Amino acid sequence: MALPIQRCWSRLRAVTLQWPAAAGYHAKPVPLNLSGVYIPNPSDPNAKAWHKGPAFEAKLYGRYGRASGVRPEQLWPKPEELQRIEGEEKEWYPSLGEMLSRVEAKEKEELKKKQQREHLIAGNMAKMPKMVEDWRRGKREARQKEKEEKAKKQRLLLVAREKFGVTVDPRSPKFLEMMKDLEKDERRKLKAVKRMQLEEDRAAIAAAFAVKPPADSDSSSPV
Structure with missing residues (x-):
């Protein structure tokens, strides 16, 4: 059992690269300065765009605290910004009471529409006998008118036959x-x-x- 495995292993080593040609790649270590606090200079022209602004300052203060050199009072939004945030919160994140009132108003509106629809159906059902009678009367009048038109045409044919003496x-x-x-x-x-x-x-x-x-x-x- 061991002999076939050895033969297979020797053939596999023969078709693969030799050890010196397959030497591993040793990358240089990344120079990281983990000591101290890295605070980019926003006035530097080479500074990244995401290194500027109150959002990055809030991130620095959240990570390093007072060591970041950021004053926490300047991170508080301005009055107009605070109004915009409050408006967005009221629009997209309403309170539980507002949500319940909206659900209740929606249910009342649906109930009102349902009652109106039922009232309309009941009214139409009450009018149904009269509508059927009107339809039947209209059919009778149409048949009577058709009979009168047919009789009139026959009478005119007789008059024409008497006048011209031939069938017209x-x-x-x-x-x-x-x-x-x-x-x-x-x-x-x-x-x-x-x-x-x-x-x-x-x-x-x-x-x-x-x-x-x-x-x-x-x-x-x-x-």
Whole structure:
């Protein structure tokens, strides 16, 4: 068992690099100055941008304390900055009471919308019988009108047959022209009937309100 393992190991060493050619790389140690406090100079033109500003000073004070040379009172935000921070906190981090009041107002609004929707549905359901009856009446009127139009067309066909003596196509110009003339005559007759009825009504009203003359008195006046 050991012989095959030795052969395999010898072949593996033959195909790999030799030890001197695979010498390890020894990097130089990083020069770190861990003694004291490193405080960059913001006025230095080579200073990094993140080494400037109150955020980095607050970081230095948080890490080194008084040894950083940063005065803690200058880290406190200015009034306008404090107002901006308070506004952001009120907008993005509301208090528990505000959150509960918002949830309650939202629930009330949803309940109000639900009640309005239920009231609308109830009102529509109450109107449903009348709407169905109106729809049925409209269908009946449409069928009646269709019957009247069909009867009118048949009557006009008979009139045209009597007038021309042959069967006339309802789509022909002669039939359409005759239909217009007959409709004009019917409207004229209807207007005449209405005018006569109006005159009769006026005459009846005038007769009803006519002032009768006083009757003659046969009695003589006293002497």
